[in-house]
Amino acid sequence: MANIAGRVFRVVGPVVEIEEVSTLRMLDMVEVGDEHLVGEVVRLKGDRASLQVYEDTTSIKAGDPVYSEGYPLCVELGPGLIGKIYDGIQRPLEAIQEKEGIFIKRGVHVAALDRNKKWHFLPVKKENTDLKQGEFLGEVAENALIKHKIMAHPIVKGKLKWIAEEGEYSLSEKIAVVEKDGQDIDVFMHHRWPVRKPRPYLERETVSEPLITGQRVIDTLFPIAKGGCVAVPGGFGTGKTVVQHQLAKWSNADVVVFVGCGERGNEMTDVLLNFSKLIDPRTGRALSERTIFIANTSNMPVAAREASIYTGITLAEYYRDMGYNVALMADSTSRWAEALRELSGRLEEMPLEEGFPAYLPSRLAEFYERAGKVKTLNKVNGSITIIASISPQGGDFSEPVTSHTKRFVRCFWALDRDLANARHYPSISWIDSYSEYLDDIKEWWHKNIDENWLKLRYEIMELLQKEQRLLQVVKLVGPDVLPQTQRLILEICSIFKNTFLQQSAFDKVDTYSSARKQFLMLKIILMFFHKSEELVKKGINVSEIRETPIYKEIMRMKLTYSESDIEKLAKLPERIDEALAELSV
């Protein structure tokens, strides 16, 4: 960083005002003072500019120099991202620990990607051909799972004059030369991209395939599509983070970007330790081999927290451009919105509801719009699914972040305090949650699992609604006055809640249910309902049905039948008939 772009004029927390500014542009990245603290231009006025600084500004004083290279805040994109742990502005935390020890001091500068590591590069493009925008030049096996496609920066196109032969290269060696408008451009395996600018693609596609998460209440009742957005709001202690972790572990995305945005340090440690140990059943490799971590815990600088969401989505877009299905977990967007509010306050902007700036909804919209299924520049399909948790103040879903987010997402998993207090996990409320993706993805279920899927799903939802009304009666007069048919509904819903909706994240068998197992369980419970209904009409009591061994078997089926026993589970419906036949005699 050579050029002095201005001098400090005033310091208030993370906001620094500078003067003698002539060349700076909005959102340019700057370095402040002798320690080169990283910051960004957020306001320009006359010869003055306001910066938001991503590090602690203690001891910065008026007159300190400010440097700029004239670039906006960028991330480095190239092989070596997977499995890494970055802070909100893509500084590698492991390397920082090696250099600085257990605490994060300021003014640390470490390259995001290792420049010395050699990668085995395999060219796929021939010399003396036209290189189109964003076209794949070659491939690098980033690890056993991820084939990393090497792309030039999307502005580079023209005649490919030279490309490196297959072999070992580091990121500091050029691998191609492209002639653009009579000038030769050197191409490396990595390039930089500004985080606040969406990466280009060819066109948007409509979503059609569900993201299978292995969580029954999600996949069956409130599914999310690959390329969709979902918000997960919940007060503290309702299990937001466990839901996020479960999805990061078990969802069938190719690449997961996990952004810990302003959350607990110990939780991040839990993720980091667990993901390197846990084996993904689909690939047989550690989960960390498909995950990028961004850790900006609540005590790390607030401006970097604001940036962490953009850093995360840019990395996600890069892997989407290679044709992968990427899932981005953001835990939690409320902390990001609060960072926005804090910075807005320091910039002395006009506050709106609860002190949030007026541009909160447009920032949220911009962020969620970067999700989606697209046809990439290379004409392959890729997608980004956003799973964003929200920590509403006081657990009140009418607060600004939750209510604005609801406008931009099509799927909503409301976490319920009462369910959590009753230790019913995941505490996703079947009354307040919704998914608008049902119609988009029903074809997938009907084709791959069973053509009755949507019908059964609506059937159980209807029962749950009925139960809700009946429970209000029970609260007032006790269950004994209800007729047997209604008691059966309560019984079936209780089975459904206990065996199907409740799912233990800490049980080896229960932690993941395949789509097939979910459907079978749903089918079994509904079948049991219909058979019992017939019996009840013949005068059999619900309590007698409860005593049958088949009842107990259904109650235990989620644990008895692991994924390898699924064929046995598929036979269970046949046995319901005969098991209940004894009663009707």
Add this chain to the structure above:
Amino acid sequence: MKEYNLREYLGLDEIVGPVFVIRNIHNVGYNELVDVVDKDGKVRLGIVIEAGKGYAIVEVLGGTGGLALKSSKVRFKEEPLMVGVSEDVLGRVFDGLGNPLDGMSKPLYEDYVDVNGFAINPTARDYPKNIIETGISSIDVMNTLIRGQKLPIFSGSGLPHDLIATQIARQAHVKKESFCVIFVAMGVKYDTAKFFIKSFEDSGVLERVTMFLSLADSPSIERLLTPKLALSCAEFLAFKKNMHVLVIMTDMSNYCEALRELSTIRGEIPARKGYPGYLYSDLASLYERAGMIKGINGSITQLPVLTMPNDDITHPIPDLTGYITEGQIVLERGMYSRGIYPPIAGLPSLSRLMKDNIGEGLTREDHPALASQLFACYAKVKDIRALASIIGEEELSPLDNLYLKFGDDFEKKFLTQGYYENRSLEQGLDLGWQVLSVLPADELVRIREEMIDKYYKKT
């Protein structure tokens, strides 16, 4: 502290509340320390909260009472606030700014550190493990405290949080390793402070306790510094001296009030209920200083105590605290008025880190299932009590009546314990089984059969 040879300015330009503005000075650094000398030569500490070209806005830690515009002298010390740390702080009592209150001289400091600390690198953290026994069954059995955890007590005015805090400070221990307690009191009244000191002296544990007492009548801004001071000491003891440090901070509500007061004086835009938008980040900068580090034996465990204004758990202070801490222990007014001490509410209380640290090889094999069963049964008791209040106890089924009996036993025998009663974890677990034995074994669905055979009605 270090010797200084610094420029001195005479005269201030403006004083508002605890803050003053000084102009026509050399450029000074943000967040650095300032000496303010009043007419009588008394020195107060200040911190630069806005550093501009040729001016600075300074917050005075001792309050601005008695400062005059013309006669005050200002020295900029050109470094952030550093605090002395040493092993010798154990057994001592300090005021909110670290000055001895016990009549002895300042301890010999081994090092000076930045009071704001630095964020622990997430990659350096180790996941909290091993329990701290508090000798209180409702915590040890139901909401186990883990080393490196931050577990707040949500209380209300008039509830016995001071008693519980001192009881924990007195009884807490870890097995076979060096352990100490740092007790931070913010904005407490003189008689409460006296009670704390006396309570530790009488029980003979003062030698492993360090106290920082910021009294209610000292300037509110002092309270903002006290926990940072204490946590800097804790970091030194834990990560340099390999000790297990339990930091008890009471009352965090007073800390947040002070923050709000200051924010208003600075003219900042308020978020909810007048609290500044950065309340979450500010609280996190304290709470996140708890934890363990890979390769280091020590740990910092935090037990912040806060009083919920109007017993409202959705108030910003408990709400934001709950979002940062790993669980919470909630005190219930109804229980306390029925004479139950400690009145730790069953259902809203939670220790998030408990699940990985109890059970076979860690505490006792039956611990996880027993805790879960007690939670479940007590939840049922609450439902049955609600139903009984509508239809009358006579209408309840025999099983429901057994549950009511269990509920009473649970509250009177298990939860209730004396202020001087130090129950071991084993005793607590046995007591848990004893109260469960009121119920038929069929009802204990969360406990495996082998466990039931081994423990049910055996104790």
